Amino acid sequence: MDAVRPVFYVSDGTGITAETIGHSLLTQFSGQRFSSDRLPFVDTLDKARAAAGKIRAAAQSSGVRPIVISSCVDQALTAQLAESGGLILDVFAPFIGPLERELGQPRQPRVGQAHGIVDFEAYHRRINAMNYALAHDDGVRLDYSDADLILVGVSRAGKTPTCIYLALHHGVRAANYPLTPEDLEGECLPAVLRPYRSKLFGLTIDPVRLHQIRQERRPNSRYAQLDTCRREVAQAEAMLRREGIEMLSTTHASIEEIASRVMEALGLDREMF
Structure with missing residues (x-):
């Protein structure tokens, strides 16, 4: 070797x-x-x-x-x-x-310019976006009028880390809404999300991988059972397809790739910090 x-x-x-x-x-x-x-x-x-x-x-x-x-x-x-x-x-x-x-000019060597606070407006935009992501994580706050985008999917599909990455690296105000079993049984988009359809993007995940993630969080619970994961993923994907909401599987995708694809799909053109 x-x-x-x-x-x-x-x-x-x-x-x-x-x-x-x-x-x-x-x-x-x-x-x-x-x-x-x-x-x-x-x-x-x-x-x-x-x-x-x-x-x-x-x-x-x-x-x-x-x-x-x-x-x-x-x-x-x-x-x-x-x-x-x-x-x-x-x-x-x-x-x-x-x-x-x-x-037509020589370089002017400066240390730390790429990651220093050289643009205070941009820096505060990142901080505000991070605060927004944390306040609107997992459906804690449901007022999405100021959101740039809202990630939708079953619990543990990768919504929270993607929102934090979007806030920290792009200054995007990203919220996320977890589709609960009650939402999934309703088969249509939850009422709270309907006014913001243009801001929605779906995240899905392979049920086996979801089962592994949930097992680490709540071992041997019904929430983590493989049949629960399969049912919820199938119901969520069916709902998103019916509603015409674009979705992406996070199973083998990095956070960087997920964030880039979400921004591209929703037409968000933001500089990376």
Whole structure:
């Protein structure tokens, strides 16, 4: 079996950019095994030397060359990291030169701009959206007049994490409504949702996977029984089809994919923060 290759996401800021890009790159290599470690706020030469030491230690213990994905703005820090002997991938390097030539000006290195509070209006929009998602989670509050969208589905289909992701990353005011057994027996859209039909999007899930999730939450309850899950999913999907509401299965989809598909379906064009 191939050795587990160490991967380090190193940044003079939070490391979110390096980790996001790095993860996207590494998922293209199936069959490889990676162990990851994020090293944020490496913003001095001393910290860079310490990071290089940690990378060298990982090389010795694993027996393979570590991969270092860096978003350090200061090139002196990147040079120090290179002393580790790891494969250094500078996430900015392929783009800075072409941009400088196209824009006719050199870069002005600034640490932490991608994830800092540089736009207070946008920041407050995210906070307000998060508060909205929490206040309108699981049908707690049913006034949806200010909602950008409402996710509908059976309990534990992935509505809450998707709403939180939409709020945090896109500033979307997302509510969610769980279809109860009483709603499902009615076979038509619950009255509280009818005025907001244009904001609705359905989430569904494979019944076996739903059974596993519910078992973790309420083991051996009727709520978690496989036949209950099968019946509720079938009833919910039938209702959404009758009502002409678009739906998506969350069984094998990431939150990022679910959020993107929901926004596309409802015509919401929001910048990602």
